[in-house]
Amino acid sequence: MPATPGPGCPTMADAPLPVAEPWYRVERLDARLTRITEPHVHPIFSANIHLVTGRDADLLIDSGMGVAPLRPLVDRLRPDPARPLICLTTHAHVDHMGAAHEFDIRLVHPLEAEDLADPAPWTLQASSVPRAFVAAFAQAGCSALRPLLIDALPAPGWDPAAWRLRGADPTGTVEDGATLDLGDARFEVLHLPGHSRGQVGLWEPATGLLFAADAAYDGPLIADGPGMDRATFSRTLHRLRALPVTRVHGGHDPDFDRARLHTVIDAHLALWDQ
Numbered sequence: 001m002p003a004t005p006g007p008g009c010p011t012m013a014d015a016p017l018p019v020a021e022p023w024y025r026v027e028r029l030d031a032r033l034t035r036i037t038e039p040h041v042h043p044i045f046s047a048n049i050h051l052v053t054g055r056d057a058d059l060l061i062d063s064g065m066g067v068a069p070l071r072p073l074v075d076r077l078r079p080d081p082a083r084p085l086i087c088l089t090t091h092a093h094v095d096h097m098g099a100a101h102e103f104d105i106r107l108v109h110p111l112e113a114e115d116l117a118d119p120a121p122w123t124l125q126a127s128s129v130p131r132a133f134v135a136a137f138a139q140a141g142c143s144a145l146r147p148l149l150i151d152a153l154p155a156p157g158w159d160p161a162a163w164r165l166r167g168a169d170p171t172g173t174v175e176d177g178a179t180l181d182l183g184d185a186r187f188e189v190l191h192l193p194g195h196s197r198g199q200v201g202l203w204e205p206a207t208g209l210l211f212a213a214d215a216a217y218d219g220p221l222i223a224d225g226p227g228m229d230r231a232t233f234s235r236t237l238h239r240l241r242a243l244p245v246t247r248v249h250g251g252h253d254p255d256f257d258r259a260r261l262h263t264v265i266d267a268h269l270a271l272w273d274q
């Protein structure tokens with residue numbers, strides 16, 4: 001049994017958080033694709049940010065929590081920051097939309113537009129995470145939340161208590177079948193509801209690349225929270241299973257191949273059928 005701290009003894013709650021500079025981890029996956037993550041955000045809320053550079057335009061898929069400025073990093077990673085940059089928010093959950101307001105072109109599905117522009121309040125205190133989400137994480141088998149959603153600060157003196165999620169007015173909307181054209185690459189928008197009503201993924205038919213957002217990643221999929229629906233999610237998984245996928249980049253966790261996609265999908269369909 002751990003000793004109880006006496007008066008004046010530091011507790012975990014009092015211990016100052018270390019500073020993590022840089023805040024973001026950058027992984028160059030190939031000549032045009034970079035994955036950016038936030039290793040000091042709790043695993044449940046640590047989402048992937050993908051940057052795809054193209055001939056005429058670049059594409060940013062999601063924007064993390066918005067704890068630290070993202071645009072300066074993204075612009076440094078782009079061959080020509082003067083080119084247009086499309087920021088696509090796959091769905092308006094806190095861990096995918098936090099820095100969307102920093103970008104000039106902000107796309108989202110119409111069903112997520114209102115939440116992107118005017119999201120429900122979020123803080124970094126785990127106690128403020130809506131109970132329905134906490135229940136959904138537990139139901140999916142995720143690791144428990146800690147008091148704070150971050151375990152480091154993005155800069156010295158940064159105050160976690162002052163952080164609030166910022167909304168971002170969409171500059172346009174995309175529905176199933178829309179195309180995002182980077183000049184030398186074309187991505188099709190897939191409407192992938194179930195985890196949220198208006199979630200979208202991106203599909204590149206020429207290569208079999210799939211950006212699946214929170215419809216498929218290599219971990220417990222969340223299907224029981226507010227705005228979620230298992231039956232709808234199951235239909236989305238059947239749709240993804242039928243695609244001639246070569247590589248999947250999900251909303252969380254490292255990328256994986258088609259065989260692993262089928263394993264993830266089949267495990268969840270079996271679980272939800274029980």
Ligand SMILES: [Zn+2]
Nearest residue numbers: 091093195214
């Ligand atoms: Zn989500």
Ligand SMILES: [Zn+2]
Nearest residue numbers: 047095214251
């Ligand atoms: Zn997510």
